[in-house]
Amino acid sequence: MEKIGFIGAGSMAEAMIAGLIKGGVFQPEQIIVANHSNTERLQELSKKYRINTTHNKISLVKDVSIIVLAVKPKDIKSSLDGLQEYIHDQLIVSLLAGITIDTINSIIGRQTAVIRAMPNTSAAIAKSATAIAASENVTMSQINKCKALFEAIGICKIVDEGQLDAVTGLSGSGPAYVYFLVEAMEKAAVEVGLDMVVARELIAQTLLGASSMIASSEKSPYQLRKEVTSPNGTTEAGINILKEQDVEKALVSCIKRATERATELKDMFTEELVLSHSKLELNGQSK
Incomplete structure:
Protein backbone atom coordinates (compact mmCIF):
# COMPACT_ATOMS: atom_id res chain seq x y z
CA MET A 1 0.00 0.00 0.00
CA GLU A 2 1.53 3.29 -1.13
CA LYS A 3 1.97 5.93 1.56
CA ILE A 4 2.61 9.67 1.57
CA GLY A 5 4.48 11.49 4.35
CA PHE A 6 4.42 15.17 5.26
CA ILE A 7 7.40 16.74 7.01
CA GLY A 8 5.75 19.79 8.50
CA ALA A 9 2.23 20.09 9.86
CA GLY A 10 1.20 23.62 8.97
CA SER A 11 -1.85 24.98 7.18
CA MET A 12 -0.71 24.01 3.66
CA ALA A 13 0.01 20.45 4.75
CA GLU A 14 -3.43 20.25 6.33
CA ALA A 15 -5.09 21.68 3.22
CA MET A 16 -3.44 19.00 1.09
CA ILE A 17 -4.34 16.25 3.53
CA ALA A 18 -7.99 17.32 3.56
CA GLY A 19 -8.08 17.44 -0.24
CA LEU A 20 -6.36 14.09 -0.71
CA ILE A 21 -8.76 12.32 1.65
CA LYS A 22 -11.86 14.05 0.30
CA GLY A 23 -10.81 13.32 -3.28
CA GLY A 24 -10.09 9.68 -2.50
CA VAL A 25 -6.47 9.99 -3.66
CA PHE A 26 -5.22 8.58 -0.35
CA GLN A 27 -7.00 6.95 2.57
CA PRO A 28 -6.25 8.27 6.09
CA GLU A 29 -4.17 5.19 6.95
CA GLN A 30 -1.89 5.94 3.96
CA ILE A 31 -0.93 9.40 5.30
CA ILE A 32 1.78 10.15 7.86
CA VAL A 33 2.67 13.58 9.25
CA ALA A 34 5.76 14.53 11.24
CA ASN A 35 6.92 17.69 12.94
CA HIS A 36 9.79 18.42 15.27
CA SER A 37 8.09 18.76 18.65
CA ASN A 38 4.52 20.10 18.46
CA THR A 39 2.65 17.09 19.84
CA GLU A 40 -0.57 19.05 20.29
CA ARG A 41 -0.68 19.91 16.57
CA LEU A 42 -0.09 16.29 15.56
CA GLN A 43 -2.83 15.12 17.93
CA GLU A 44 -5.18 17.68 16.40
CA LEU A 45 -4.53 16.42 12.86
CA SER A 46 -4.75 12.77 13.94
CA LYS A 47 -8.12 13.31 15.60
CA LYS A 48 -9.53 15.39 12.75
CA TYR A 49 -8.41 13.23 9.81
CA ARG A 50 -7.58 9.86 11.49
CA ILE A 51 -4.11 9.93 9.93
CA ASN A 52 -0.83 8.64 11.37
CA THR A 53 1.54 11.08 13.09
CA THR A 54 5.07 10.89 14.43
CA HIS A 55 8.04 12.92 15.64
CA ASN A 56 10.37 10.34 14.06
CA LYS A 57 11.21 11.64 10.58
CA ILE A 58 13.42 8.66 9.80
CA SER A 59 10.60 6.16 10.31
CA LEU A 60 8.36 8.33 8.14
CA VAL A 61 10.87 8.51 5.28
CA LYS A 62 11.48 4.75 5.38
CA ASP A 63 7.75 4.03 5.26
CA VAL A 64 6.55 6.25 2.39
CA SER A 65 7.01 6.56 -1.38
CA ILE A 66 6.19 10.30 -1.49
CA ILE A 67 7.80 12.82 0.88
CA VAL A 68 6.16 16.25 1.03
CA LEU A 69 8.38 19.01 2.42
CA ALA A 70 5.99 21.46 4.09
CA VAL A 71 8.27 23.32 6.49
CA LYS A 72 9.39 26.94 6.43
CA PRO A 73 12.10 27.61 3.79
CA LYS A 74 14.62 28.58 6.47
CA ASP A 75 14.18 25.15 8.10
CA ILE A 76 14.91 23.07 4.99
CA LYS A 77 18.43 22.04 6.04
CA SER A 78 17.54 21.05 9.59
CA SER A 79 14.49 19.18 8.30
CA LEU A 80 16.54 17.04 5.91
CA ASP A 81 19.61 16.57 8.11
CA GLY A 82 19.85 12.95 9.21
CA LEU A 83 17.51 11.72 6.49
CA GLN A 84 19.97 11.64 3.59
CA GLU A 85 20.91 7.97 3.87
CA TYR A 86 17.24 6.92 3.98
CA ILE A 87 16.17 8.78 0.82
CA HIS A 88 16.47 6.51 -2.20
CA ASP A 89 13.59 5.98 -4.65
CA GLN A 90 11.05 8.22 -2.95
CA LEU A 91 9.55 11.20 -4.78
CA ILE A 92 10.22 14.45 -2.93
CA VAL A 93 7.57 17.14 -3.33
CA SER A 94 8.69 20.53 -2.01
CA LEU A 95 6.22 23.29 -1.14
CA LEU A 96 9.04 25.63 -0.12
CA ALA A 97 9.13 28.99 -1.91
CA GLY A 98 12.66 30.02 -2.94
CA ILE A 99 14.26 26.61 -2.37
CA THR A 100 15.48 25.26 -5.71
CA ILE A 101 15.73 21.65 -6.82
CA ASP A 102 19.54 22.03 -6.87
CA THR A 103 19.47 23.27 -3.28
CA ILE A 104 17.46 20.26 -2.12
CA ASN A 105 19.77 17.87 -3.97
CA SER A 106 22.79 19.64 -2.50
CA ILE A 107 21.48 19.09 1.04
CA ILE A 108 20.69 15.43 0.30
CA GLY A 109 24.11 15.02 -1.32
CA ARG A 110 23.07 13.49 -4.63
CA GLN A 111 20.59 13.80 -7.49
CA THR A 112 17.10 12.69 -6.46
CA ALA A 113 13.54 12.81 -7.79
CA VAL A 114 12.32 16.26 -6.73
CA ILE A 115 9.23 18.18 -7.74
CA ARG A 116 8.80 21.79 -6.63
CA ALA A 117 5.23 22.95 -6.21
CA MET A 118 3.74 26.40 -5.71
CA PRO A 119 0.15 26.11 -4.48
CA ASN A 120 -1.75 28.95 -2.82
CA THR A 121 -3.84 29.30 0.33
CA SER A 122 -7.08 28.55 -1.51
CA ALA A 123 -5.98 24.92 -1.18
CA ALA A 124 -7.86 25.06 2.13
CA ILE A 125 -11.13 24.98 0.17
CA ALA A 126 -9.83 22.82 -2.71
CA LYS A 127 -9.52 25.84 -5.02
CA SER A 128 -5.74 26.18 -5.24
CA ALA A 129 -3.99 27.28 -8.42
CA THR A 130 -0.81 25.18 -8.33
CA ALA A 131 2.19 24.99 -10.65
CA ILE A 132 4.82 22.24 -10.46
CA ALA A 133 8.33 21.82 -11.88
CA ALA A 134 10.24 18.53 -11.94
CA SER A 135 13.90 17.54 -11.82
CA GLU A 136 15.42 15.35 -14.53
CA ASN A 137 15.27 12.35 -12.19
CA VAL A 138 11.48 12.42 -11.98
CA THR A 139 9.60 9.87 -14.10
CA MET A 140 6.46 10.66 -16.06
CA SER A 141 4.57 8.33 -13.73
CA GLN A 142 5.73 10.40 -10.74
CA ILE A 143 4.77 13.65 -12.48
CA ASN A 144 1.28 12.31 -13.14
CA LYS A 145 1.03 11.12 -9.55
CA CYS A 146 2.07 14.54 -8.24
CA LYS A 147 -0.35 16.28 -10.58
CA ALA A 148 -3.16 14.14 -9.15
CA LEU A 149 -2.17 15.23 -5.62
CA PHE A 150 -2.64 18.90 -6.45
CA GLU A 151 -5.69 18.39 -8.64
CA ALA A 152 -7.34 17.07 -5.48
CA ILE A 153 -7.07 20.62 -4.06
CA GLY A 154 -7.64 22.68 -7.23
CA ILE A 155 -5.94 22.89 -10.61
CA CYS A 156 -2.34 22.01 -11.43
CA LYS A 157 -0.11 23.15 -14.30
CA ILE A 158 3.38 21.93 -15.23
CA VAL A 159 6.02 24.63 -15.83
CA ASP A 160 9.80 24.94 -16.08
CA GLU A 161 11.48 25.61 -12.74
CA GLY A 162 12.66 28.99 -14.02
CA GLN A 163 9.02 30.09 -14.25
CA LEU A 164 8.18 29.34 -10.61
CA ASP A 165 9.22 32.82 -9.42
CA ALA A 166 6.64 34.26 -11.82
CA VAL A 167 4.06 31.76 -10.57
CA THR A 168 4.85 32.84 -7.01
CA GLY A 169 4.30 36.49 -7.91
CA LEU A 170 1.09 35.76 -9.81
CA SER A 171 -0.96 32.95 -8.25
CA GLY A 172 1.09 32.21 -5.13
CA ASP A 246 -3.55 53.95 -13.65
CA VAL A 247 -4.73 50.90 -11.72
CA GLU A 248 -3.67 48.57 -14.55
CA LYS A 249 -0.08 49.80 -14.30
CA ALA A 250 -0.15 49.38 -10.51
CA LEU A 251 -1.32 45.77 -10.77
CA VAL A 252 1.31 44.92 -13.39
CA SER A 253 4.00 46.51 -11.21
CA CYS A 254 2.66 44.63 -8.19
CA ILE A 255 3.06 41.21 -9.84
CA LYS A 256 6.46 42.11 -11.31
CA ARG A 257 7.76 43.23 -7.91
CA ALA A 258 6.45 40.10 -6.18
CA THR A 259 8.19 38.01 -8.85
CA GLU A 260 11.44 39.92 -8.32
CA ARG A 261 11.15 39.38 -4.56
CA ALA A 262 10.69 35.64 -5.10
CA THR A 263 13.95 35.64 -7.07
CA GLU A 264 15.71 37.66 -4.35
CA LEU A 265 14.60 35.21 -1.67
CA LYS A 266 15.72 32.25 -3.81
CA ASP A 267 19.17 33.81 -4.23
CA MET A 268 19.34 34.55 -0.51
CA PHE A 269 18.52 30.96 0.49
CA THR A 270 21.05 29.62 -2.03
CA GLU A 271 23.76 31.95 -0.70
CA GLU A 272 23.00 30.97 2.90
CA LEU A 273 23.34 27.29 2.02
CA VAL A 274 26.69 27.86 0.30
CA LEU A 275 27.97 29.78 3.35
CA SER A 276 26.71 27.04 5.65
CA HIS A 277 28.55 24.36 3.66
CA SER A 278 31.72 26.48 3.65
CA LYS A 279 31.64 26.81 7.44
CA LEU A 280 31.13 23.08 7.87
CA GLU A 281 34.11 22.36 5.60
CA LEU A 282 36.30 24.84 7.50
CA ASN A 283 35.26 23.33 10.84
CA GLY A 284 36.07 19.86 9.50
CA GLN A 285 39.51 20.92 8.33
CA SER A 286 40.33 22.59 11.64
CA LYS A 287 39.71 19.40 13.65
Missing part, protein backbone atom coordinates in the same frame (compact mmCIF):
# COMPACT_ATOMS: atom_id res chain seq x y z
CA SER A 173 0.59 35.76 -3.83
CA GLY A 174 -2.53 36.33 -5.95
CA PRO A 175 -5.17 35.70 -3.27
CA ALA A 176 -3.75 38.61 -1.24
CA TYR A 177 -4.20 40.97 -4.21
CA VAL A 178 -7.84 39.95 -4.47
CA TYR A 179 -8.37 40.41 -0.73
CA PHE A 180 -6.80 43.87 -1.02
CA LEU A 181 -9.29 44.69 -3.78
CA VAL A 182 -12.18 43.42 -1.67
CA GLU A 183 -11.05 45.58 1.28
CA ALA A 184 -11.30 48.64 -0.97
CA MET A 185 -14.69 47.56 -2.35
CA GLU A 186 -16.02 47.06 1.20
CA LYS A 187 -14.81 50.50 2.23
CA ALA A 188 -16.49 52.05 -0.80
CA ALA A 189 -19.71 50.13 -0.14
CA VAL A 190 -19.97 51.54 3.39
CA GLU A 191 -19.22 55.06 2.15
CA VAL A 192 -22.08 54.86 -0.37
CA GLY A 193 -24.49 53.63 2.30
CA LEU A 194 -24.54 49.82 2.11
CA ASP A 195 -24.59 47.51 5.12
CA MET A 196 -21.20 45.75 5.51
CA VAL A 197 -22.69 42.25 5.77
CA VAL A 198 -24.82 42.74 2.67
CA ALA A 199 -21.91 44.34 0.81
CA ARG A 200 -19.55 41.46 1.58
CA GLU A 201 -22.04 38.89 0.28
CA LEU A 202 -22.60 40.91 -2.90
CA ILE A 203 -18.86 41.37 -3.46
CA ALA A 204 -18.09 37.69 -2.87
CA GLN A 205 -20.78 36.57 -5.31
CA THR A 206 -19.68 39.16 -7.87
CA LEU A 207 -16.10 37.88 -7.76
CA LEU A 208 -17.28 34.27 -7.87
CA GLY A 209 -19.49 34.99 -10.88
CA ALA A 210 -16.80 36.93 -12.75
CA SER A 211 -14.22 34.23 -12.03
CA SER A 212 -16.58 31.53 -13.30
CA MET A 213 -17.24 33.55 -16.45
CA ILE A 214 -13.50 33.81 -17.16
CA ALA A 215 -13.01 30.08 -16.54
CA SER A 216 -15.97 28.91 -18.61
CA SER A 217 -16.11 31.43 -21.47
CA GLU A 218 -14.02 31.42 -24.64
CA LYS A 219 -14.17 35.22 -24.62
CA SER A 220 -11.19 37.22 -23.38
CA PRO A 221 -11.44 39.29 -20.18
CA TYR A 222 -11.39 42.37 -22.44
CA GLN A 223 -14.42 41.14 -24.38
CA LEU A 224 -16.29 40.26 -21.18
CA ARG A 225 -15.54 43.70 -19.75
CA LYS A 226 -16.74 45.47 -22.91
CA GLU A 227 -20.03 43.56 -22.76
CA VAL A 228 -20.68 44.95 -19.28
CA THR A 229 -19.61 48.49 -20.18
CA SER A 230 -22.42 50.43 -21.84
CA PRO A 231 -21.47 53.80 -23.40
CA ASN A 232 -21.94 56.63 -20.88
CA GLY A 233 -23.24 54.15 -18.30
CA THR A 234 -22.33 53.49 -14.67
CA THR A 235 -19.67 50.86 -15.44
CA GLU A 236 -17.90 53.12 -17.90
CA ALA A 237 -17.88 55.91 -15.32
CA GLY A 238 -16.20 53.60 -12.81
CA ILE A 239 -13.73 52.16 -15.34
CA ASN A 240 -12.68 55.67 -16.36
CA ILE A 241 -11.62 56.35 -12.76
CA LEU A 242 -9.53 53.14 -12.75
CA LYS A 243 -7.86 54.30 -15.96
CA GLU A 244 -7.24 57.81 -14.61
CA GLN A 245 -5.65 56.30 -11.47
